[in-house]
Amino acid sequence: MNWPNHGGQPEKLKQLFNIKMDRELLDFSANLNPLGPPSWLKATLDEHYEKITRYPDPSYSKSILSIADHEGVEQDNVLLTNGGAEAIFLVAKYFENKKAVIVHPTFSEYERACKHYDIDVEDIFYEQENSFNLPTSVIKEKIKENDVIFLCRPNNPTGTVIAEEDLQLYLEEGKKTETYIVVDEAFVDFLPTSIPSLSTWLASYPNLILLRSLTKLYTIPGLRIGYILAQPTIINVLKNEQIPWSVNSLVDAVIPKLLEDGSFLENTRAWLSEQSESVHGILAELDFYISPTQVNFYLLRDKKHPKRTEELFYFLLEHGILTRHTHNFKGLNGEFLRIAIRAKEENERLIAVLQNWRNES
Ligand SMILES: Cc1ncc(COP(=O)(O)O)c(C=O)c1O
Structure with missing residues (x-):
């Protein structure tokens, strides 16, 4: 089949x-939000229709500013992407020819992106019989031997959330060996307010890379909006790898309004x-x-x-x-x-x- x-x-x-x-x-x-897209979005896209006759602002300055404000980070921590999917592939490119760990079951595009960039991938598994918990001692060992670990939080398809203490442990271990922890937060907005995004951790952990998507929350898979949050040095490298005008003008126009819609x-x-x-x-x-x-x-x-x-x-x-x-x-x-x-x-x-x-x- x-x-x-x-x-x-x-x-x-x-x-x-x-x-x-x-x-x-x-x-x-x-797994899209049945409440979306927001009722005002169609009229706002219409309002900005004439923007399709011009190239987008290549620095996407208004969108970047609104994302940085929304996440409580600096503007140079942000790279706007064509959906979470582009974010995944750009980050994989950063680790081309290196060694990665993917924890399964999880979103299949991490593996596809790693293969695409000749990354040597080791698979490890959530403990199915133990409520899909992470095998923490195994991960600690793997951090030493690898360049990057891909985690999804909340995880697709289990919906489970890695505990903050576990993540702290991985990030601390990773700091010692310069191992990066990539956390895909595509579904983070669906979590209760008691479990916030990790964006405020960027200041403490230079080895943390966050991937975000606005697709699921706003029900806009056809628009393609995502972003990466990481240290400015990483953002600069990824920016150079990104194709020009990867995000279109209509998307650039609506991002601030989407993020303001509390x-x-x-x-x-x-x-x-x-x-x-x-x-x-x-x-x-x-x-x-x-x-x-x-x-x-x-x-x-x-x-x-x-x-x-x-x-x-x-x-x-x-x-x-x-x-x-x-x-x-x-x-x-x-x-x-x-x-x-x-x-x-x-x-x-x-x-x-x-x-x-x-x-x-
Ligand atoms: C965990 C996860 N990350 C990223 C994506 C891709 O998001 P986007 O549609 O914004 O490219 C998906 C889509 O299903 C996903 O499940």
Whole structure:
């Protein structure tokens, strides 16, 4: 089976599985915010329409200033990128021909980017049987032997968050051997306010590189907005590697307004806290395993039938629900489904179908 590499491709999946269905599939496979894009965004893009007739400001000065203010860092700590994906590939380029560790299961693009730049990658694994905790003693050892460790916090696909004390330990160890810790924070805005971004740590840890994306929070995968936060020396090297005008003028125009929209973020956190509590509670009662997630997606497996995940995937699909298979997440081998938290009525639809599965299985 030629499973697609990423979520959010309902039409492709319909074709692949030859599903004849007039109504649209409910897409729980992409982990985007159902509240987005913000209601004002369309009008603002229209307002800036004439900007497409000019090249963007190559220094993206207004956007960089707003990102630096938003993150509490200096402007020379920031590099604007064409989505989180470009951020990943630029950082991989920085470590070309070196040695890296990737902790799986995680986002597959770290591995692809490392391969692209001939990085010698060692795979290690979260402890699945131990709530997907990090194997801290193993990582400590690996830090000594490698140039960079790629971590995702919160992690895609588990939704778990590496504890601050563990990260501090890795960064301190890394300082001794000049090993860099790259932390992808693409989903950080979905965390409760009690777990902030690591951006304020940049001042204390020269070996910390943060990757960010605005894609998931604002539901704008088609716009492409991301950034890197790191020491100015690293930012300068990466800037030289970046293709000219990598970020377009419309994106450059809307970034300050996106970052200022505090009420959108508040509403998102309120929706997520309410919906995730309710969904997780009901699914646990129905005897499904849910990874200890803190964000807008989770891994699910039927505790009663842990070997029947693929069957469950098809059952959901036949009932109009698309989930994310986990065949290309190393260490999961398709044994779980990744499912997003969506709007209330959609979550209720998912739960009703899972209830049917439980009654029939
Ligand atoms: C962990 C993680 N980082 C980065 C990205 C890429 O983000 P963007 O769409 O902004 O390129 C994704 C997309 O799924 C992701 O899951």
